[in-house]
Amino acid sequence: MKAKLIKHIILITIVVLSCHQSNAQLANKIEMTEDYQLLGLGTQHKIQSDILKEERPVIISLPVGYHDNQAEYPVLYVLDGLQNIKHTVGTVELLTESGLIPPIIVVGIESLDRNRDFTPSKAGEDLQGSTGNSGIPQSGGAPKFLEFLSEELIPFVDNNYRTHPYRILEGHSFGGLFSVYTLMENPELFDAFIIQSPALWWNKEEMTEKAKTFFKSNRILNKTVYFGIGGGDGWGMQQELIRYVDVVKQYQPKNFRWLHEEVGDEGHMASRLLLNYNGLKFLFSDLKLNEDLISNFSDNSFLDAEEQLKTKYGNMARRPAEDYFNLVSVLVNKENDLEAITVLKKASEAYPMYIGLLTQLAKLYEKTNQKEKAIDTYLLGVEVSKRYKLGQEDDLQKEIEKLRKN
Template sequence: MKKILLLYIFSVFQLSIHAQLAEKIELTPNNELLGLGKQYILKSEVLNEERPVIISLPVGYDDSQANYPVIYVLDGLGNIKHTIGTIELLTESGLISPLIVVGIESLDRSRDLTPSNAGQDAYGGVGNVGIPQSGGAPKFLRFLSKELIPYIEANYRTHPYRILEGHSFGGLFSVFTLMDSPGLFDAFIVEAPALWWNKEEMTTKAKTFFKSNETLNKTIYFGIGGGDGWGMRQELIRYVDVIKENTPKNFKWFHEEVGDEDHDASRLLLNYYGLRFLFSDLKIGEDLINNFNDKAFLKAEQGLMDKYGVKTRRPAGVYVDLVSGLLKNGNTLGAITVLKRASETYPNYIGLFTYLAKLYEKTDQKNKAIETYLQGVEISKKYKLGQEEDLQKEIDRLRKTQN
């Protein structure tokens, strides 16, 4: 029976994957697909100008009362397409929590994203004249903290967890924000940051910042394309070397060079790997696997929901792997606890329900098995999976044994 159930794991999980259909995307009157969010114009008193932002809500936002973490994406107009697509894919797979995306459009990135004025001795391709309008990052950061973030949190159901993502000058601004206002964001995705700025002044500042912060409860991904050139890769290495020398407690960070992409082409991959790293705690810890008990498992699940919001879930495969291990150890009741949680978080995965029904039957809980099979029938009907007849046979068989 145990071998049959373990073989059943693979087949139902594959069926679960195929149960997923793409969510409908709203159409314009001209049949153009939407799905990238809506643009809003904020009148900023701090910047004394109108600032466009793109706000994209997660799938299911209007159908629940849940609160969602927010990711603020710099250079939002240029990055919104691949960012939304990546986030939706990772969310569907349970690899990250659902997120509200705020894309901050750039009007003058050389002004807004640079922490200081670039004079004639600046380097990094600015020539001898510098960049006259540069050095506006402190003001732009005030716009974020005093106007944009309060606007988002007043108008949308937000969870306290905030992420800032930036590439190139945006990465420079992200590093500046971490060290200038460390309490504003919980996590950062820093992509190919322009740390050459003004003779690597951010790296100089980092030597004091990380020494003076013994504890820093932040998660940061530092990524760069393997084909990026002068002014980027070595400068980033020198910055993270400072972190290695003085790593604060509770500071979770990772640095990597990805593929052979150049400066601009790396953005899609870095966004993907950055999100994966930020939410890497959605994996099951070894201690929970080796010393499983229902209470500890459910407490860990609740901890993730407290951190990222009630819609947070682990990848379906993580739950199935845990169930497989528990069954190998003869812990069928523990496997049921995990599978109940999995089916709650993946209500469209028919395989999780049919697998759970098998375990209910194995433990002589026939009424629950029948009820769970019935849920599977409804899922099969909804997604046209063609499993209704087989599931009904299981229901009829169990009902006969009750007579």
């Protein structure tokens, strides 16, 4: 029994390594212009806003494979979009490839006057960062900007792209202030928030005062919120965010999933990439397999959980590949081969480029006397190997011939 267990562990390890070695560096093509400029960040649209009385540019980045299916995708709305589009799109693609987040549409909203658009109230003459005379005279435009999002931008995106209802708002500094304002002013507009280094010092921490009423009156709040800040951020940020979070702790609404963390020693501007990465991972952390599903595994509970994720985040949602591997390892070690087949079928659908998943699935079909299914799976593996130049066609063909002779 011990020798069989060791054999199973070695087999799973080989499959995991082969999958990562064969597929980890496979890159999707990026569109290139005639003069060899790489694209890939998205397409700029200009929206004539009747609410703001101006033309508003936005950058829309579609996930890889968008035009190859009819799936609907969650949407991430990023404030200061021109400033943040490069690192955001790169992070989204990396996390999507890893299965840590589902494929999403990114909408970068370019800033024209962030002092106006992101501030919820007029600033007085004693405002930090002002000249000391009249404060910031154009401030207080957040209500109109929120109306623009709700009545013009989001309908534009929903009408022109295949969007899933799940929406995220992400903002840094003044954009974080606006995100906090939006959470409390129109909580139904977004399902989740990535709030980075928010300028909660604004007008003597008025958002924190508002939070005391908001969270007290909203005892159930089906939202996910990441509050992140760099460990080296300075005056007006860290302690102010802590005081806001203390209000959340005091009232702790039911179903309100949230995290507050200070990251590294990055300052105010340098922290954005890390906060975007950590925030996205936290929002979609329920894609990770939980211990209860593993320890009390059944085909029905597993398949139900998979469908719940697709309902919440769209049909392209999937778990991290490592989670599928680990679950298969547990089931094989328990000699629950048919249940392992159920997981591998889902995993190979989610990661069609991972030939090791097909190889392990074919071996389990063979082990459970399902010869024709094993052959079909090996044949599919041959196609995948050819398509992505993995060089495993001959080995797979040998397995097919062995099965056909028996």
